[in-house]
Amino acid sequence: MTEPILKLEGLTKYFDTTAGGIFSRKKGTVKAVDGIDLEIMPGQTVGLVGESGCGKTTVGRTVLKLYEPTSGKIVFEGRDITNLSRHDMKPLRAQMQMIFQDPFASLNPRQTVGSLIGATFDIQGITPPGGVKVEVERLMERVGLNPEHVNRYPHEFSGGQRQRIGVARAIALKPKLIVADEPVSALDVSIQAQVVNLLDDLQNEFGMSYLFVAHDLSVVQHISDRVIVMYLGKIMEDADKHDLFSSPRHPYTKALLSAVPVPDPIKGRQRERIILQGDLPSPMNPPSGCVFNTRCWKVQEKCRTDVPALIQIAPNHRLACHFPEPA
Amino acid sequence: MLKYLVRRLSATLLVITLVSMSVFIIFAYLPMDPARLTCGKACTPPIIEANRHRLGLDVPVQIQYGRFVKGLFVGREYGEGAAKFECPAPAFGYSFNKHECVATLIASAFPVTFSLAIGAFILWLLLGVSLGVLAAKRQGKWQDKASTVFVLVGISLPTFISGILILLLALKFNLINPIEMGRWVSPFTNPLGWAWNFIFPWITLALAFAATYTRFTRSNVIETSSEDYIRTARAKGLSEKVILRKHTLRAALAPIVTIAGLDFAGLLGGAIITENIFNLPGLGRLSIRAVLIDYDLPVILTTTLLAATFVVVMNLIVDILYAYIDPRVRVA
Amino acid sequence: MTSPFLEVKNLTVSFPTEDGLVRASNDISFTVARGETLAVVGESGSGKSVTSLAVMGLHNRRSAQISGEAILHLESGDVDTISAPEDVVRKLRGKSMAMIFQDPMSALHPYYTVGDQISEAWGLYNEGSKKDGIKRAIEMLELVGIPEAAKRVNEFPHQFSGGMRQRVMIGMALVNNPSLLIADEPTTALDVTVQSQILQLLRDMQKEFNMAVILITHDLGVVAEVADRVCVMYAGKIVEQAQIDDIYYVPDHPYTIGLLNSIPRVDQLDGRRLLAIPGQPPSLISLPTGCAFRARCSLSHLVPNNLCATKVPDLDEKLTGHFSRCHLTEAQLSKARTAPGDAL
Structure with missing residues (x-):
């Protein structure tokens, strides 16, 4: 059996919120990520979806140790990296890269595209065969940028092209895992498809794994092999894409899917729609029992008191619900 | 709101206390010696020492600070004998140049x-x-x-x-x-x-x-x-x-x-x-x-x-x- | 069919800048009747927001060059909001036509309670005390589904969630019973479960007030859910206009066909490769000659005599009630529709 490229065991990340200036005191704890277990296999794309505040972005950043986890374990290629120092992480950074949502904010405006992409090699002290310059131009060409634009600055590119720069930078060292945090949500519809296709092609070519964090279920559905649904820091459901989208078992997954508008008016009119009442509860003060109980239309007394465990209900299908939907 | 006010007020008081302490310490370690400066032309070491005593600078800085704080609340006497002056609370000090309580000058x-x-x-x-x-x-x-x-x-x-x-x-x-x-x-x-x-x-x-x-x-x-x-x-x-x-x-x-x-x-x-x-x-x-x-x-x-x-x-x-x-x- | 409430004719909005004239929207014509929802779809820079702001008279008349007409058929007579004096147009805003915006986080004044803001809008067109205004605000908050409205009317916008703020915005826009509501990307900033709440609310409110609604969005899924008719905009021009089903099932412009093929859908699990439209939209300062979509269109080679590069296509009625701005024949477009992989 192949070993997972990434394994998270009981990962938690809490943020303390404080109030006041000099005499700041702890106001509360936001349980952004609250006990996440997941595995990503080599070459696999795992989609992480949920609404704002569900902790999906925090998971992505904690995996890359941009945040220090509060507890739990991060295992990368069989090696526990949870407590590695910055210094010890450095060689691993070549193996794990990130693509950000806002391609403009993540690129230093004073550096040319060539030096932005080339910097990846300098930081790791690696000289690619043929030299940095040749390699940068090759990368630019690979992601669909004109290599002649190597000396231009980020502001001279459109949003889609900037995201291509971000992608070129991420793949420069041929990482084994890329965490993509809402990589296409800032882009226009007609440009989104270009970047999604590019990510698809690069995966076929280099065989890296993606942890694809996004709120747009349509995009996640398209690109992922497996999809994990999060709500208030916890995994609600985790399944193979086909299982999750054709027969969701968790009421939240079902509601989420039914809320996604389909570009098909007749189908849209016929579709059963579950409109959830109310808003997401504050992650500072999550409900007791099942975190979804305040908005669930199937809620029973048990849901308010007992936290449902995330259990395996079928091969490649995990679920945390006391009263799941029929398969 | 009240809780907030109390918290802010105590923070403010603390800052003022810290500022007053730092001012005291800074002045204590400045190279100028007020006892010598107020000594006049015919200056001898005994006069300087007497001045120092008169200015209250002959004790360690923390005692000077203690006297200062006490004076703020209960008033304070400066000098001795015939040259004795009294400043009522709040006594910030006594200006020997102007022969006035500092509080009066400020007022x-x-x-x-x-x-x-x-x-x-x-x-x-x-x-x-x-x-x-x-x-x-x-x-x-x-x-x-x-x-x-x-x-x-x-x-x-x-x-x-x-x-x-x-x-x-x-x-x-x-x-x-x-x-x-x-x-x-x-x-x-x-x-x-x-x-x-x-x-x-x-x-x-x-x-x-x-x-x-x-x-x-x-x-x-x-x-x-x-x-x-x-x-x-x-x-x-x-x-x-x-x-x-x-x-x-x-x-x-x-x-x-x-x-x-x-x-x-x-x-x-x-x-x-x-x-x-x-x-x-x-x-x-x-x-x-x-x-x-x-x-x-x-x-x-x-x-x-x-x-x-x-x-x-x-x-x-x-x-x-x-x-x-x-x-x-x-x-x- | 009912007569239109708003008739936009040849509306053109440009902004002079140092780099040249930005032709933000160009020769736009459409109508919308009470009880009807017209969706204006396009990507950023397609001119969809600019057009609606012009109808509302919200462009700075000093910095925008506006021509054409936007006629409101009011009971008291017709008013062209483009040529009417600023004061006349202002008194139509909030009363005959109202608007809600994309980001409910920033669209409400942070320093005033939601009650104050709604009652201010009410007080503009109604006689009554501040107390009456607050009473009316509570009614509106109840109508748009805010629980404990009597209590929450005294709260500030930051105390509401994003979805609740959009409800407040809708309540405020509807307080004077407008005949036209323009919703500019009303759900783009919201989570998907909240989005479906707000879309439902908009549908309910449209029935309640019998309003003409213009929905501006980039999301073809949202359009499919709420619109009766659709205008597709590209580079400042309407490229296709039709009834809702026609747009989705018989799209008649290469851009619309391309868009529909390029979006991933939750109801299609085959994992087929997305048929992306290559390239990017042209700059509005230096629009290409001929058809603005030409450079990204994979069918333009089918048009003889290089017509796509020389002549701007007209918005022709190629099928009944279905307009498209393209030089291709209906037969060619129909082929592209059915076998997108081959043609595009």
């Missing part, structure tokens, strides 16, 4: 400084804000350009030049009597005389400050005008006048409270140059004399401490005011 200087500060403050707020709004509303027009010139001049012209210019003009046109100049007139007995006494220093200070406020108001009004909620106000059908008055200015001027409060607090510590030019016996002149001429330690200490206190207390007031203006920073 006579503070009204002057306060009068100077409050008048200048009102004047520069009115001038700065209205010019700023005008410039923002007439962006790119001659009014805007004129205000830019005003801002440049105001910022680049130091008060010791503008003050002297204003003083010379006032003297040339016989607007002030050089002999009467700077004599304290109480606003309660003769409000007009008081205002006339301060009008030129007010203008001097207001010119310097108004420039900053013009620039600040202008950019804030322009920035706020492009906010989404201003577009919403327009979509509701409100007139431009109401939008400006009720929606734009409320948001654009809120940050001014912070700067204005701190600027005002800074002035309360004494406007050294302006007070000197116009011969106003305020805190600024008191402290600059104490530093440059008399090396009058108790006065320096007190004015420093007062200036710091004004800033810290005003900071608290500003924060409370701001919470009142902007509901987002209000504590739940």
